Amino acid sequence: xxxxxxxxxxxxxxxxxxxxxxxxxxxxxxxxxxxxxxxxxxxxxxxxxxxxxxxxxxxxxxxxxxxxxxxxxxxxxxxxxxxxxxxxxxxxxxxxxxxxxxxxxxxxxxxxxxxxxxxxxxxxxxxxxxxxxxxxxxxxxxxxxxxxxxxxxxxxxxxxxxxxxxxxxxxxxxxxxxxxxxxxxxxxxxxxxxxxxxxxxxxxxxxxxxxxxxxxxxxxxxxxxxxxxxxxxxxxxxxxxxxxxxxxxxxxxxxxxxxxxxxxxxxxxxxxxxxxxxxxxxxxxxxxxxxxxxxxxxxxxxxxxxxxxxxxxxxxxxxxxxxxxxxxxxxxxxxxxxxxxxxxxxxxxxxxxxxxxxxxxxxxxxxxxxxxxxxxxxxxxxxxxxxxxxxxxxxxxxxxxxxxxxxxxxxxxxxxxxxxxxxxxxxxxxxxxxxxxxxxxxxxxxxxxxxxxxxxxxxxxxxxxxxxxxxxxxxxxxxxxxxxxxxxxxxxxxxxxxxxxxxxxxxxxxxxxxxxxxxxxxxxxxxxxxxxxxxxxxxxxxxxxxxxxxxxxxxxxxxxxxxxxxxxxxxxxxxxxxxxxxxxxxxxxxxxxxxxxxxxxxxxxxxxxxxxxxxxxxxxxxxxxxxxxxxxxxxxxxxxxxxxxxxxxxxxxxxxxxxxxxxxxxxxxxxxxxxxxxxxxxxxxxxxxxxxxxxxxxxxxxxxxxxxxxxxxxxxxxxxxxxxxxxxxxxxxxxxxxxxxxxxxxxxxxxxxxxxxxxxxxxxxxxxxxxxxxxxxxxxxxxxxxxxxxxxxxxx
Numbered sequence: 085x086x087x088x089x090x091x092x093x094x095x096x097x098x099x100x101x102x103x104x105x106x107x108x109x110x111x112x113x114x115x116x117x118x119x120x121x122x123x124x125x126x127x128x129x130x131x132x133x134x135x136x137x138x139x140x141x142x143x144x145x146x147x148x149x150x151x152x153x154x155x156x157x158x159x160x161x162x163x164x165x166x167x168x169x170x171x172x173x174x175x176x177x178x179x180x181x182x183x184x185x186x187x188x189x190x191x192x193x194x195x196x197x198x199x200x201x202x203x204x205x206x207x208x209x210x211x212x213x214x215x216x217x218x219x220x221x222x223x224x225x226x227x228x229x230x231x232x233x234x235x236x237x238x239x240x241x242x243x244x245x246x247x248x249x250x251x252x253x254x255x256x257x258x259x260x261x262x263x264x265x266x267x268x269x270x271x272x273x274x275x276x277x278x279x280x281x282x283x284x285x286x287x288x289x290x291x292x293x294x295x296x297x298x299x300x301x302x303x304x305x306x307x308x309x310x311x312x313x314x315x316x317x318x319x320x321x322x323x324x325x326x327x328x329x330x331x332x333x334x335x336x337x338x339x340x341x342x343x344x345x346x347x348x349x350x351x352x353x354x355x356x357x358x359x360x361x362x363x364x365x366x367x368x369x370x371x372x373x374x375x376x377x378x379x380x381x382x383x384x385x386x387x388x389x390x391x392x393x394x395x396x397x398x399x400x401x402x403x404x405x406x407x408x409x410x411x412x413x414x415x416x417x418x419x420x421x422x423x424x425x426x427x428x429x430x431x432x433x434x435x436x437x438x439x440x441x442x443x444x445x446x447x448x449x450x451x452x453x454x455x456x457x458x459x460x461x462x463x464x465x466x467x468x469x470x471x472x473x474x475x476x477x478x479x480x481x482x483x484x485x486x487x488x489x490x491x492x493x494x495x496x497x498x499x500x501x502x503x504x505x506x507x508x509x510x511x512x513x514x515x516x517x518x519x520x521x522x523x524x525x526x527x528x529x530x531x532x533x534x535x536x537x538x539x540x541x542x543x544x545x546x547x548x549x550x551x552x553x554x555x556x557x558x559x560x561x562x563x564x565x566x567x568x569x570x571x572x573x574x575x576x577x578x579x580x581x582x583x584x585x586x587x588x589x590x591x592x593x594x595x596x597x598x599x600x601x602x603x604x605x606x607x608x609x610x611x612x613x614x615x616x617x618x619x620x621x622x623x624x625x626x627x628x629x630x631x632x633x634x635x636x637x638x639x640x641x642x643x644x645x646x647x648x649x650x651x652x653x654x655x656x657x658x659x660x661x662x663x664x665x666x667x668x669x670x671x672x673x674x675x676x677x678x679x680x681x682x683x684x685x686x687x688x689x690x691x692x693x694x695x696x697x698x699x700x701x702x703x704x705x706x707x708x709x710x711x712x713x714x715x716x717x718x719x720x721x722x723x724x725x726x727x728x729x730x731x732x733x734x735x736x737x738x739x740x741x742x743x744x745x746x747x748x749x750x751x752x753x754x755x756x757x758x759x760x761x762x763x764x765x766x767x768x769x770x771x772x773x774x775x776x777x778x779x780x781x782x783x784x785x786x787x788x789x790x791x792x793x794x795x796x797x798x799x800x801x802x803x804x805x806x807x808x809x810x811x812x813x814x815x816x817x818x819x820x821x822x823x824x825x826x827x828x829x830x831x832x833x834x835x836x837x838x839x840x841x842x843x844x845x846x847x848x849x850x851x852x853x854x855x856x857x858x859x860x861x862x863x864x865x866x867x868x869x870x871x872x873x874x875x876x877x878x879x880x
Contacts, residue, residue: 142687142731143239144678147585147620148634149176149689149727152239155264158232159880160783160792160820162837162873163277164285164308166227167238167261168194173779173794175727175743176242178772180849182352182865184280184839184873187227187308188319189218190351190430191849191865196242197693198723198749198773199256200851203640203668205245208261209341210506211438211456212250212525220432220460220498221529221645222566226261228345228434231306231323233273233287236264242727243672243691244636247587247618248521248572250506252611252641255670255695263341266300266329267291273880279873283310289879298331313868315368317350317427318549336444342437348549351428354852356862357809359423365845365866369424374544377426381469381490422862426467426491429548435459453507462498465548467491467538477537477556480546485537492556493536493546496647502527504568515578519587522571531646532561533602560602564644564651567594574618583622590614593641597651605651605658611641611667633675640668649699649715657715666697666717683733693723693749700755700763718763719753721770737786745777751805763857764805771855774799774813790835791821803850806858814846816867822875833877843870 143150151174158170162185169186172179182191194201206213206223208230214223238261245251245258270293277285289304302325309320324344331337353368360367370377438456445451473488504525511518534555539545546552574587592612599606620634642650650658650665676689700718725747733739749770755763769775781794795817802810822835848867855863 142678142680142685142729144630144680145583145622147583147622147632148241148636149243149674149676149687149691150239150241151175151687151729152237154237155235158235158238160790162279162820162839163275163287163875163877164232164306166192167232167235168192168226168259171238171240171259172796173741173743173781174240174242175729175745175777175779176725176747177240178774178777178798182848182867183313183319184868184871185308187321188349188352189225189227189347189432190349190852192218192225192227193772193849193851194259195772196240196257197691197725197747198721198770199670199695200772203253203255205249205251205254205258206261207250207258209263209440210250210260210454211436212504212506212523214251215253215643217648218430219464219496219531219645219647220434220462220500221531221564221643221648222502222527224434224436224458224460225432228321228323228347228432229436230261230263230343231287231304231325233275233289233306234264234304234325235261237262243674243693244618244634244638247574247589248508248519250504250523250525250570252568252570252591252593252639255638255640255668256672256693263325263327266302266327267293268300269293271879273878275875275877275880277873277875280871281311281313283873284308285310298333298337299329300331301326301328312350312352312368313871314366314866315350315352315370316372317369317429319349321345321347321349334444336442336450337440339440339442340438341440343434344436345432345434347430347432349430350548351430352865353424353428354862355847355864355866356860357864358860359420359862360847360864360866363423367423369427371427371548374426375542377467377469377491378489378540380421381472421469425469426544427548428466429464431461431463431465431549431551433461448512450510451507452510453505455503455505457503458500460498460500461551462500463551464496465552466494467544467546467548468494471535473537473539474556478554479537479539480552480554482554485539485545487540489538489540491538493538493548493552495532495534495536495552497530497532497534499530500527501529517576517578519574519576520571521574521589523568524570525566525568527566527568527644529564529566529645530562531564533559533646534561535559558601560599560604560646562597562599562602562604562606562646562651564598564646565594565596566644568592568641581624583624584619585621586617586619588615588617590616591639591641595642595644595651597644597646603654604646605653605655607651607655607658607662609642609650609662609665611639613639613669628681629677629679631675631677634673636672638670638672640670642667653715661715665699665715668695668697668699670695683739685731686729688726688728690726691724693721695721695723698751716755718755719751721749722752723747723749723770725749737784739783740781741783742780743778747773747775749773761857762806768805768807769802771802771805772851774801788824789822790824791819793817793819793841801850803855803861803863804858805855808858809860811847811850811864814844814867815842816844816846817841831878833880835875835877837873837875839871840867840869845869 166186178195180193202215206216216225241258245254249258271291274288285308287306291302294300304325306323327341329339436458440454442452471492472490476484506523509520535557536552537556570591572589576585596608597606616637618636623631671694674691679686697717727745729743731741754766776799778797783792797815799813800810818839820837824833846867847864849865853863
């Protein structure tokens with residue numbers, strides 16, 4: 085049960101709806117969304133954006149590497165595309181997904197400068213999204229938090245987020261999403277998309293316009309359904325967003341918001357290099373052939389199947405299919421048990437709502453406060469041959485199963501309730517801007533691993549896209565509570581040519597696990613550090629150039645969940661480390677220069693990161709077996725690198741964007757397990773971290789015809805700690821073209837888009853089932869082949 089906060093003055097960095105409604109488009113560039121690191125005197129960004137609404141990525145006025153893309157850029161992508169894919173063009177951003185939209189959550193991964201997704205911070209209008217893990221343990225993925233058409237801008241801080249960001253995981257940077265404000269005028273925007281794999285997506289948004297006295301709002305709905313690009317199954321999502329704003333002019337505003345998502349998707353099969361060699365990139369689950377899945381399970385476990393048959397027939401094997409009567413024939417040649425399961429799926433249903441008060445108390449003092457509530461129900465499933473269904477196990481309707489299959493329906497189930505308050509108090513006095521921020525959140529997670537009975541019939545008795553009922557058994561079940569308290573104090577001093585900002589934040593995160601069933605760890609653990617400093621400066625060299633530098637310290641708090649350390653290990657292992665294991669920390673120093681003249685913008689930055697107290701979990705066996713791993717602090721990682729980006733407007737209609745990033749991230753300690761086996765070695769490169777990335781994009785938009793083409797190169801990535809296994813480099817190309825009809829023709833536009841234009845065969849996501857010391861691992865996903873889509877829009 086969530087403990088609600090009443091009557092406590094706590095604080096927010098950016099309020100839902102407020103930032104979008106009060107900041108002009110260029111505010112995202114000058115840094116207004118980052119009150120600690122912003123330069124209040126930064127020059128307007130009108131010269132950086134053309135009439136066609138260019139994406140502006142270079143964060144002039146910031147003392148850190150911060151870059152922003154706007155809704156105009158997302159609008160050039162296929163509707164429904166994840167905003168994470170939209171920012172993949174930025175330097176230092178490693179984004180992977182196995183579907184063309186970048187929205188299939190099991191495959192979605194993003195990392196910055198060698199820090200993986202679990203070590204980054206994410207917010208939507210300042211509301212914390214946790215680390216956006218696939219398993220909803222402490223937050224909410226952006227693909228479910230908001231419809232992509234309702235995002236106004238996305239800002240990426242590749243090294244360190246703003247001081248007051250509501251996050252306890254932002255070791256390596258933050259990604260902040262800002263939603264659009266309701267329009268001043270009434271109107272309807274709608275779009276429809278059709279494309280590869282019978283993809284259908286529809287979107288509609290109705291804006292009320294100003295109803296009088298500054299009251300306005302909107303309602304929107306989006307629907308997506310698509311078949312998988314390989315194998316069998318579908319992925320679909322319903323989403324609804326609503327926002328209402330009451331604007332009091334100079335006195336402030338009140339904003340209410342509510343977002344809903346129901347997402348259900350059949351999974352693609354995880355691959356290994358061996359599976360790809362034997363079966364190819366198109367190998368997948370066998371979800372269209374339940375009898376074949378039953379047959380494979382019997383062949384793989386014929387002894388258990390025969391014993392179960394005999395037990396049901398008074399010890400007799402009479403009538404048992406001949407090949408399985410005690411004869412170990414194994415699977416057909418070229419097939420292993422894990423090549424393809426019958427089916428797998430992910431289900432997520434989310435409700436996110438809240439209210440924001442933005443008050444101008446005096447000419448120099450303002451207070452912004454947001455209270456929010458998030459409710460999630462989730463289920464991840466595998467139909468697995470590792471455990472057969474027991475005779476008499478309950479069916480979905482509760483009746484006993486008399487013909488058990490050599491399969492079971494295995495789930496990981498989630499029920500998440502979290503509520504919090506965030507706010508900001510800002511005082512401007514002359515050259516100083518002082519800000520106090522705070523955040524409190526209470527999060528209760530119920531999480532369970534259960535097995536459900538399957539029948540030995542021609543058709544399955546359970547659907548992977550349904551929430552299950554009447555389990556056969558519970559492997560583990562627990563209640564996990566997290567209480568978060570964070571504050572920050574920051575000051576920005578503007579002395580003309582030089583702007584200095586500095587301050588510190590502190591946090592305390594208390595975790596408690598109460599296990600109701602199973603052998604996973606229970607107990608309490610705490611992450612606490614009341615002083616994490618941050619300092620930065622910007623030196624303005626006239627109107628065209630500036631030099632910036634910053635230093636930041638951060639900590640990543642422990643997570644309370646059965647599927648994340650430290651509670652994903654055994655009780656004995658937890659007891660051994662509970663008083664000694666330390667949360668991960670990072671120290672980031674970066675500096676660079678920005679330059680602009682006419683239509684040209686340039687940015688170059690260098691950085692050094694000292695990542696300490698790295699936590700290593702080492703799994704034994706395949707992920708589907710669910711064997712608890714071990715956990716230890718195993719030293720640190722040293723990272724250094726550079727990022728260069730350039731934006732050039734050649735003509736009012738034609739622009740180009742290019743970036744290059746280099747990252748050298750290596751482990752600093754050699755690690756062995758209790759048996760002396762080598763787990764990691766000093767000097768080896770960090771997994772899933774390409775050393776080189778080159779990205780480029782050309783855009784043409786004359787307000788009638790428009791088009792874009794983008795290319796993305798990434799060097800090889802390792803997926804073992806000892807660097808003996810890797811996936812090769814690849815270049816991906818996407819393109820789109822369209823036409824806007826004149827207003828007298830109805831104001832419609834039509835566009836066509838193609839992803840993976842060259843039809844490259846490649847491995848997209850690595851680490852879906854974690855990483856191991858060495859050797860091949862079933863932890864890879866293939867990228868989607870060439871896909872095409874056609875969209876008709878009105879009102880955009």
